[in-house]
Amino acid sequence: MSQRIPIKELTDSFRGRAVGALADDQLRTNFRVAMDSLMKKRADAFPDEDEREGLRELGNHIKARALSRLPDLLEQLEAKLTDNGVKVHWAETTEEANRIVHSIIEAKKGAQVVKGKSMVSEEMEMNDYLAERNIECLESDMGEYIVQLDGEKPSHIIMPAIHKNRFQVSKLFHDKLGVEETEDVNELIQIGRRTLRQKFLEADVGVSGVNFAIAETGTLLLVENEGNGRMSTTAPPVHIAVTGIEKVVENLRDVVPLLSLLTRSALGQPITTYVNMISGPRKADELDGPEEVHLVLLDNGRSGAFADAQLRQTLNCIRCGACMNHCPVYTRVGGHTYGEVYPGPIGKIITPHMVGLHKVPDHPSASSLCGACGEVCPVKIPIPEMLQRLRQENVKSPAEQPKVKDGGAKYSRKERAIWRFWARLNTSPVFYRLFLWGATRLRKLAPKNVGPWTENHSAPVPARRSLHDLAKAHLNQGDR
Amino acid sequence: MSARSNILNKLRAGLAGTTPRPDDFDEGLVTTPWQYAAEDRITRLRTLMEAVHTEVHQVTSAQWPAKVQELLESRGLGNLLYAPGTGHGRQLAVHWQRSCAKVQLMVYDRPIEEWKDELFWKVDASITGTVGGIAATGSLVLWPDRHEPRLMSLLPPLHIALLKASKVEDNLYGMMQKHNWSAGLPTNLLLVSGPSKTADIEQVLAYGAHGPKELVVLILEDA
Numbered sequence: 001m002s003q004r005i006p007i008k009e010l011t012d013s014f015r016g017r018a019v020g021a022l023a024d025d026q027l028r029t030n031f032r033v034a035m036d037s038l039m040k041k042r043a044d045a046f047p048d049e050d051e052r053e054g055l056r057e058l059g060n061h062i063k064a065r066a067l068s069r070l071p072d073l074l075e076q077l078e079a080k081l082t083d084n085g086v087k088v089h090w091a092e093t094t095e096e097a098n099r100i101v102h103s104i105i106e107a108k109k110g111a112q113v114v115k116g117k118s119m120v121s122e123e124m125e126m127n128d129y130l131a132e133r134n135i136e137c138l139e140s141d142m143g144e145y146i147v148q149l150d151g152e153k154p155s156h157i158i159m160p161a162i163h164k165n166r167f168q169v170s171k172l173f174h175d176k177l178g179v180e181e182t183e184d185v186n187e188l189i190q191i192g193r194r195t196l197r198q199k200f201l202e203a204d205v206g207v208s209g210v211n212f213a214i215a216e217t218g219t220l221l222l223v224e225n226e227g228n229g230r231m232s233t234t235a236p237p238v239h240i241a242v243t244g245i246e247k248v249v250e251n252l253r254d255v256v257p258l259l260s261l262l263t264r265s266a267l268g269q270p271i272t273t274y275v276n277m278i279s280g281p282r283k284a285d286e287l288d289g290p291e292e293v294h295l296v297l298l299d300n301g302r303s304g305a306f307a308d309a310q311l312r313q314t315l316n317c318i319r320c321g322a323c324m325n326h327c328p329v330y331t332r333v334g335g336h337t338y339g340e341v342y343p344g345p346i347g348k349i350i351t352p353h354m355v356g357l358h359k360v361p362d363h364p365s366a367s368s369l370c371g372a373c374g375e376v377c378p379v380k381i382p383i384p385e386m387l388q389r390l391r392q393e394n395v396k397s398p399a400e401q402p403k404v405k406d407g408g409a410k411y412s413r414k415e416r417a418i419w420r421f422w423a424r425l426n427t428s429p430v431f432y433r434l435f436l437w438g439a440t441r442l443r444k445l446a447p448k449n450v451g452p453w454t455e456n457h458s459a460p461v462p463a464r465r466s467l468h469d470l471a472k473a474h475l476n477q478g479d480r
Numbered sequence: 481m482s483a484r485s486n487i488l489n490k491l492r493a494g495l496a497g498t499t500p501r502p503d504d505f506d507e508g509l510v511t512t513p514w515q516y517a518a519e520d521r522i523t524r525l526r527t528l529m530e531a532v533h534t535e536v537h538q539v540t541s542a543q544w545p546a547k548v549q550e551l552l553e554s555r556g557l558g559n560l561l562y563a564p565g566t567g568h569g570r571q572l573a574v575h576w577q578r579s580c581a582k583v584q585l586m587v588y589d590r591p592i593e594e595w596k597d598e599l600f601w602k603v604d605a606s607i608t609g610t611v612g613g614i615a616a617t618g619s620l621v622l623w624p625d626r627h628e629p630r631l632m633s634l635l636p637p638l639h640i641a642l643l644k645a646s647k648v649e650d651n652l653y654g655m656m657q658k659h660n661w662s663a664g665l666p667t668n669l670l671l672v673s674g675p676s677k678t679a680d681i682e683q684v685l686a687y688g689a690h691g692p693k694e695l696v697v698l699i700l701e702d703a
């Protein structure tokens with residue numbers, strides 16, 4: 001491990017946080033155990049390889065088809081939802097989305113909001129935005145609730161509190177809620193249930209995400225196990241769903257394979273406890289359900305990814321989390337190291353479009369390109385290919401007009417010059433031999449310190465005789 | 481320019497010169513692996529639901545109200561939320577009267593706003609119908625309406641669901657097609673596949689997160 005780089009100075013960067021995370025044994029154990037179990041569950045849920053591959057192919061085609069007609073489908077969705085009595089809003093930026101959400105709450109004079117799990121609302125940092133305006137916004141997914149109570153952010157998109165163990169949760173509940181410490185997970189969950197049920201009752205507005213938005217019927221589909229999603233979308237008088245523009249699918253039947261891929265890939269479950277399909281607010285003769293339902297469609301960089309046919313595939317994602325569960329880097333450094341809303345492989349390929357490469361310059365390269373993510377992705381996003389493309393965009397010069405937000409963040413003239421030299425060296429035989437001649441004779445002068453490499457390895461020293469040389473000698477011997 | 485037109489214009493620019501991908505949905509992929517012989521269908525549903533802590537009983541269409549009474553009494557529960565405007569609700573009420581059952585029957589007959597506190601904290605159990613079941617995933621299909629509103633199957637700690645054996649389909653796709661869902665969905669359609677649960681702490685499974693702690697399914701044989 002690096003001794004020369006003070007960790008503190010680097011905690012603003014992926015590298016710095018990774019150094020800290022790697023030294024945290026508890027964190028590493030928590031992740032290792034959880035990821036091993038999630039990988040096994042997924043494998044068990046797909047016992048038949050042909051079935052799995054057929055379904056992944058279909059999932060990929062459904063998403064690709066939806067994206068190939070995205071603007072039309074969004075308009076169709078809007079029209080259907082409007083017919084059903086749902087109000088649709090559009091936001092280009094997270095700031096705009098927050099303003100929309102806030103104005104809906106304000107119009108109702110709302111002071112308390114409960115939230116079902118929504119990664120898009122994390123993108124928006126909605127909790128903070130509303131808190132600054134004196135609106136309490138409480139997470140109601142158990143994992144999210146725990147994380148919020150501790151002033152943290154989720155470390156996994158499906159299992160937000162996966163970095164904590166029961167003892168840490170027990171201590172947290174004791175400190176924040178004044179309850180007795182207990183190591184019984186059931187008891188901890190019951191504490192959460194009681195606390196949050198009162199909040200569901202009091203809430204003026206419920207906020208949720210969306211797993212699939214169905215254009216054909218104007219339906220918002222949400223999956224969950226806890227029931228907090230149903231609570232948030234049913235009990236308060238107003239429901240606001242926030243989602244990215246890529247979540248729309250064409251037909252109701254399209255969700256059948258996607259749903260199966262999602263729950264099996266994410267948790268190894270044949271289906272989640274609840275599949276909640278919302279097609280409108282309370283009707284005149286109904287006795288519950290929100291009186292108002294709103295959908296906020298957020299862009300936040302997605303149209304930037306969409307503009308490029310290759311990078312567009314990033315938008316296939318159905319947020320199952322399988323790529324992070326199978327990622328050797330994620331498992332070792334944990335979700336917080338990524339420093340952004342979406343961690344792991346999907347985070348590495350989507351975040352640059354949202355916040356720009358300047359903010360996450362290490363994202364495309366924080367991968368060994370082992371390919372596990374692409375292999376498990378239920379909608380067949382070629383994640384390693386996306387990473388390679390982002391690496392190229394990351395080092396483009398301004399003249400080369402990078403295609404990704406803040407592309408060229410890692411462009412360096414010096415590096416470019418070195419590569420040009422390297423290419424020349426290897427493509428010109430004369431130059432190459434000359435270099436070889438020099439390197440083998442001046443080997444003692446090779447630098448002892450070659451940057452990060454020598455932090456963990458001994459410095460490379462050229463051999464006394466080159467491979468060329470040895471091969472020549474060997475062949476001459478054979479001739480005799 | 482509005483956010484809406486900006487977004488749509490950007491997306492349209494990205495698609496310039498392309499044609500939409502064909503619809504090559506292959507229904508075999510979502511039906512063939514999930515087909516069951518008539519006699520296996522209920523077994524499959526039962527096995528899957530029991531694996532996630534659902535209590536399942538097979539009873540006759542005549543006997544089920546007595547089973548409900550027994551379930552409630554054995555748990556020592558005080559009340560049951562039911563829907564008197566439905567066929568099963570009437571059958572239950574008749575049985576309750578005849579057997580002088582002690583468990584108090586409650587009715588969801590006013591808007592939630594008028595009795596939120598009571599509904600959230602004081603109801604012990606509820607009984608609702610279902611429009612069917614799905615064998616492939618072990619799921620119930622709930623179609624809430626005025627008689628059995630959405631929260632009726634969510635708030636009480638015990639939810640009892642009635643499922644007619646003849647209404648169990650092989651898979652979700654079959655269910656959708658048979659009942660032509662795409663032609664009209666209710667405001668809130670639900671698939672329920674067990675009692676509420678969470679694995680958010682150390683991936684340890686705990687039941688009764690926010691919804692029912694217990695789900696009991698009574699499968700009604702039509703004979």
Ligand code: SF4
Nearest residue numbers: 317318320321323377
């Ligand atoms: S990129 Fe693929 S594997 Fe990763 S979360 Fe999205 S759908 Fe799942």
